[in-house]
Amino acid sequence: MSIPSYFFSTFLVTVVVLVLLFSFVLANFFGVWLRAKIADASVPFSKLIGMRLRRVPVGLIVDNRITALKAGLEADTDLLEAHYLAGGNVSHIVLALVAADKASIPLSFNRACAIDLAIKGTSKTVLEAVRTSINPKVIDCPSPSTGKVTIDAVARDGIGVKVRARVTVRSNLDRFVGGATEETIIARVGEGIVTAIGSSPSYKDVLENPDRISKVVLEKGLDSGTAFEILSVDIADVDVGENVGAKLQVKQAEADKVVAQAKAEMRRAAAVASEQEMKAKTQEMQAKVVEAEAQVPQAMAEAFRRGNLGIFDYLRMKNLQSDTHMRETIAESPRPEE
Numbered sequence: 001m002s003i004p005s006y007f008f009s010t011f012l013v014t015v016v017v018l019v020l021l022f023s024f025v026l027a028n029f030f031g032v033w034l035r036a037k038i039a040d041a042s043v044p045f046s047k048l049i050g051m052r053l054r055r056v057p058v059g060l061i062v063d064n065r066i067t068a069l070k071a072g073l074e075a076d077t078d079l080l081e082a083h084y085l086a087g088g089n090v091s092h093i094v095l096a097l098v099a100a101d102k103a104s105i106p107l108s109f110n111r112a113c114a115i116d117l118a119i120k121g122t123s124k125t126v127l128e129a130v131r132t133s134i135n136p137k138v139i140d141c142p143s144p145s146t147g148k149v150t151i152d153a154v155a156r157d158g159i160g161v162k163v164r165a166r167v168t169v170r171s172n173l174d175r176f177v178g179g180a181t182e183e184t185i186i187a188r189v190g191e192g193i194v195t196a197i198g199s200s201p202s203y204k205d206v207l208e209n210p211d212r213i214s215k216v217v218l219e220k221g222l223d224s225g226t227a228f229e230i231l232s233v234d235i236a237d238v239d240v241g242e243n244v245g246a247k248l249q250v251k252q253a254e255a256d257k258v259v260a261q262a263k264a265e266m267r268r269a270a271a272v273a274s275e276q277e278m279k280a281k282t283q284e285m286q287a288k289v290v291e292a293e294a295q296v297p298q299a300m301a302e303a304f305r306r307g308n309l310g311i312f313d314y315l316r317m318k319n320l321q322s323d324t325h326m327r328e329t330i331a332e333s334p335r336p337e338e
Contacts, residue, residue: 032062039066043077056081064094071098079109088116089125096130100173103134107173118177129227133171136231139182141165141189150239151190153197158245161197161206163213164237165189169228179227189233192217203240210235 036043043062051058061080068075075094084090093112100107107130116126141164142148150162167189172179196216200206206213214233223230303309 032058036062036066039070041066041069047077051077051081054081054085056084060084060090064090068094068097071101073097073101075109083113083116086113086117087120088113092116092125092127096125096127099127099130099134103130105130105133105173111173111177114177115173129171129173129176132169132228133173136168136170139167139169139185141167141186141193143183143186150237151193152241153194154241154244155197155200155203155206157202158243158248159203160241160244161203162237162239162241163193163197163206163210163235165193165213166234166236168231168234169223170231172223172227172229175225176227180225181227184226185222185228185230188220188222189217189230192220192222192233207238207240210238 033043033045033048041062043065048058048062051061061077061084064080065075065077073094080090080093083093093109093116096112096116097107097109100112112126115129119125119129142151150164152160152162154160167185169182169185193213196213197206199216200212213235217233218230300309300314304314
């Protein structure tokens with residue numbers, strides 16, 4: 001093979017490779033490039049190829065760039081690509097920015113990306129957050145997911161009150177990242193309702209002025225530190241509950257009764273024990289008397305032996321005992337009725 005033929009063959013192969021490469025690029029990117037070019041949102045072929053090499057969906061990035069530019073917003077492909085690689089939802093970001101711009105709500109691209117990444121893995125989206133900021137949503141309090149229908153509280157007169165409220169909120173995009181969720185709003189509103197009812201002198205005051213609950217709740221600034229701004233708290237339903245005060249008094253009376261019975265039983269047991277103790281002491285004293293009486297004949301016998309007691313002295317003692325016994329018998333006998 002001659003040298004010119006070698007160079008010609010190499011040149012021909014190079015041209016074929018370039019043609020094939022150019023055909024491949026046209027087949028894969030020409031439609032996307034043309035679509036962007038016609039929409040005045042052109043993207044260089046080099047960026048399209050780079051996206052493909054980084055495994056970024058080219059059509060998704062270009063279409064969202066076209067949507068943003070047509071809405072009058074700047075959307076650099078590098079920023080959209082970076083958010084996609086970070087795991088964000090590019091379509092929601094662009095739609096949220098467009099919605100916020102049309103509603104004159106200040107929302108930067110970086111904040112929108114932060115919100116989208118912050119709520120990743122939940123059922124919420126950045127687009128929903130912007131829509132909630134535009135069109136406020138209503139939250140039931142208590143939440144139906146808890147299984148409770150009403151919030152139960154007790155006024156100062158002991159009568160229970162059942163309340164169901166509806167809270168109107170809108171998203172606060174400045175506090176959406178790191179702000180508390182709807183569950184916190186529901187918990188705070190429930191706490192405020194219980195406090196308002198508990199401070200009311202009577203359940204009648206709550207029934208007559210249910211708006212008083214709303215005013216007390218709103219004055220507490222319950223949306224502080226949350227991702228929402230509370231617009232209103234409306235009392236949807238108010239009903240009278242049980243007489244909790246009376247039930248507590250009945251239970252307290254029963255408890256006092258049990259305590260009193262226990263104390264009475266203790267006193268009775270102590271009295272019985274004391275009585276038994278006195279009986280035992282009486283038996284002991286009677287035994288001592290019997291013992292002493294048993295020693296009298298021995299003492300008398302000893303006195304006879306020593307000559308300290310004569311027979312006449314003994315007879316006089318017996319006469320004295322007999323006379324004493326007679327007098328006691330006469331004194332104890334019943335008197336005849338006059």
